[in-house]
Amino acid sequence: MFEIVPFSSPLGKKPFSCGVTQLDDYFHRQASQDVRRSFASCFVAVTEHGGIAAYYTLSAGSILLERIPDDLRRKLPRYPNIPAVQLGRLAVSVDFQGIGLGAAMLYDAWKKSVDLPIGLYAMTVHAKDEKAAAFYAHNGFFSLVDSQLDLYIPLALCRKLIAGA
Ligand SMILES: CC(C)(COP(=O)(O)OP(=O)(O)OC[C@H]1O[C@@H](n2cnc3c(N)ncnc32)[C@H](O)[C@@H]1OP(=O)(O)O)[C@@H](O)C(=O)NCCC(=O)NCCS
Structure with missing residues (x-):
């Protein structure tokens, strides 16, 4: 039903609305x-x-090591920064919300990230509000110690979740 493809300029000119103006504007502008500029890679689900x-x-x-919860931090090497891939933005069109597409996009992002040939311990995301944070928490993410957002x-957990899907 959907194909996930790399962003291209013609795609960026097509209508898209997820109900959050900043996320719509980001996609279009x-x-x-x-x-x-290689500041981000962007993947698009096309109907x-x-x-x-x-x-x-x-x-x-x-991620700053000190932001990781105690129980996990104790098991990690004492480097000040933990290598991570940042999920910068995730948005689903209002026409397709609530049918599992957001979760499918997350899985796609995990699959791409676990296969990258560089050292990466985790995926991070900054949720724009508590509702978005609840979506990420429901789908396997944990809050850092100083911010619920x-x-x-x-990524080891992503691998397990992908294998179990
Ligand atoms: C948040 C968003 C990405 C979720 O995508 P979606 O396609 O509507 O969500 P899905 O249908 O894939 O939901 C997958 C699962 O997450 C759950 N879920 C969805 N939104 C949730 C929320 N706000 N809080 C808790 N759980 C949520 C669903 O119930 C479903 O659970 P299940 O697998 O146990 O049945 C989408 O609604 C959206 O783009 N919203 C506007 C933009 C936005 O807020 N983006 C986040 C930027 S930080």
Whole structure:
């Protein structure tokens, strides 16, 4: 029903509305530039009719070790920063919300991230509000110690969730 493809400029000109103006504007006005400059990669779910159903972005990031909850932090090497991939944005069109597409986009992002040939411990995301944070928590993410809106999921857990899907 949906095909997930890399962002291209013609896709960025198509209508898309997820109900959050900043995320719609990013797709139409900024994604193209970020992709061209390699500040982000962007992947788009396209309908069989060529419409835009959802998109997400990935960039390199890191997590300060001190922001990881105690019980996990004790098991990690004492480096100040933990290598992570940042899920910069995730948005599903209002026409397709609530049918599992957001979760499918997350899985796609996990699959791409676990296969990258670089050292990455986790995926991070900054949720725009508590409702978005609840979506990420429901789908396997944990909050960092100092902010309910900043969440992470170890990629080892993503591998297990992908294998069990
Ligand atoms: C948040 C968003 C990405 C969720 O995508 P979606 O396609 O509507 O969600 P899905 O249908 O894939 O839901 C997958 C699961 O998450 C749950 N879920 C969805 N939204 C949730 C929420 N706000 N809180 C808790 N759980 C939620 C669903 O119940 C479903 O659970 P299940 O697998 O146990 O049945 C989408 O609604 C959206 O784009 N909203 C506007 C933009 C936004 O807020 N983006 C987040 C940016 S930080």
